[in-house]
Amino acid sequence: MTLLVVLEHDRGTWNDANDEALTAGRQLASDMDAALHVAIIGDGADGLAEQAAAGGAAIVHVVSDPLLTDYGPEAYGQSVVALIEDCEPDAVMAIGTDRGNEVMAQVGARADLGFVANCLSVDPSDDDTWTMTRAQWGGSLLEDATLTGDVKLLTYGHHVVAAQECTEPGAGEVEEFEPDLDDELGRTVVVDRQVLTSGVTLATAPVVVSGGRGVGSEDGFGILEELADLLGGRVGCSRAVTNNGWRNHSDQVGQTGTRIAPEIYIATGISGAIQHWVGAAASKRILAINTDPEANMVVKADYAVIGDLHKVVPAISAEIRGRQP
Numbered sequence: 242m243t244l245l246v247v248l249e250h251d252r253g254t255w256n257d258a259n260d261e262a263l264t265a266g267r268q269l270a271s272d273m274d275a276a277l278h279v280a281i282i283g284d285g286a287d288g289l290a291e292q293a294a295a296g297g298a299a300i301v302h303v304v305s306d307p308l309l310t311d312y313g314p315e316a317y318g319q320s321v322v323a324l325i326e327d328c329e330p331d332a333v334m335a336i337g338t339d340r341g342n343e344v345m346a347q348v349g350a351r352a353d354l355g356f357v358a359n360c361l362s363v364d365p366s367d368d369d370t371w372t373m374t375r376a377q378w379g380g381s382l383l384e385d386a387t388l389t390g391d392v393k394l395l396t397y398g399h400h401v402v403a404a405q406e407c408t409e410p411g412a413g414e415v416e417e418f419e420p421d422l423d424d425e426l427g428r429t430v431v432v433d434r435q436v437l438t439s440g441v442t443l444a445t446a447p448v449v450v451s452g453g454r455g456v457g458s459e460d461g462f463g464i465l466e467e468l469a470d471l472l473g474g475r476v477g478c479s480r481a482v483t484n485n486g487w488r489n490h491s492d493q494v495g496q497t498g499t500r501i502a503p504e505i506y507i508a509t510g511i512s513g514a515i516q517h518w519v520g521a522a523a524s525k526r527i528l529a530i531n532t533d534p535e536a537n538m539v540v541k542a543d544y545a546v547i548g549d550l551h552k553v554v555p556a557i558s559a560e561i562r563g564r565q566p
């Protein structure tokens with residue numbers, strides 16, 4: 242049996258979601274008793290084969306064509322379909338980033354195969370009918386699903402699998418693959434990329450200190466900036482804050498903002514509405530600071546301080562400063 246894992250990169254820059262993909266892929270391949278193949282599509286892919294092998298890949302399919310230089314959903318989707326016809330995997334998996342789900346949806350539609358997105362767990366023990374649990378509505382609803390078909394298509398939810406070191410690297414044998422692609426598949430292609438934030442971003446920050454309506458003003462965020470700096474983190478906010486014009490939308494956590502997965506999420510003056518919670522739910526630990534002990538964020542948090550954030554946050558910063566050498 243063969244499991245094909247589709248990895249992500251931009252012109253040779255490895256996407257961290259690949260570490261999750263390889264961790265999940267190793268487990269699924271083992272459960273299927275299958276060989277682990279990976280597909281790396283587009284310019285700069287060859288340089289990543291070693292990294293994929295270190296992550297357990299037995300075979301690395303390096304997929305290239307002028308149309309694949311930069312990401313385009315149709316060309317990438319059709320390339321995976323062509324690769325399925327070539328190497329006949331039993332299942333194809335990716336991580337459910339925006340791009341991962343888009344490519345797999347293209348594959349499903351083009352090859353007329355069933356696709357289950359954003360899985361939390363997958364049971365392939367029955368070859369014909371796999372069962373899986375997946376997250377819907379940003380994690381507020383769990384669905385049990387079954388998947389049939391000659392080639393099973395699925396993604397694991399982004400940040401669902403904790404990336405782990407691989408103890409048994411794969412052979413990483415490189416197989417070049419040049420699909421036959423129609424020019425029409427280049428209708429939607431990424432042509433330019435502007436990095437708006439350098440260094441630690443909200444999505445990748447190990448600590449996020451967020452403020453909600455309870456912060457009270459734009460200036461009120463000064464104490465949150467200070468705490469975030471002390472912890473090497475980033476400041477986030479709720480939509481009430483962006484609606485009030487206190488912070489930019491790029492700082493907003495939630496359904497219509499950024500989905501975060503920090504080690505620690507400190508949510509201050511935020512009630513924890515479902516649209517905010519879905520963006521924060523993947524945080525490893527949550528500390529809520531709120532005057533309302535019944536606030537949803539307080540109820541769901543691992544730790545809570547019931548009090549005025551304008552007093553609690555500076556007190557935490559003072560404590561940290563006091564412990565610094």
Ligand SMILES: Cc1cc2nc3c(=O)[nH]c(=O)nc-3n(C[C@H](O)[C@H](O)[C@H](O)COP(=O)(O)OP(=O)(O)OC[C@H]3O[C@@H](n4cnc5c(N)ncnc54)[C@H](O)[C@@H]3O)c2cc1C
Pocket residue numbers: 452453454455456478479480481482493494495496497498499509510511512513514515516517520530531532533536548549550551
């Ligand atoms: C389609 C749609 C999409 C949305 N997308 C998002 C999204 O992406 N992100 C998002 O955040 N929201 C989103 N929302 C809005 C969401 O429903 C809530 O309205 C919003 O999250 C509320 O923000 P808040 O918690 O800051 O404000 P509130 O709900 O007003 O809560 C303020 C909290 O601050 C506490 N508080 C007040 N003063 C203090 C103090 N001095 N010290 C400590 N605590 C204090 C209060 O007890 C309260 O819990 C969306 C809504 C819709 C309809």
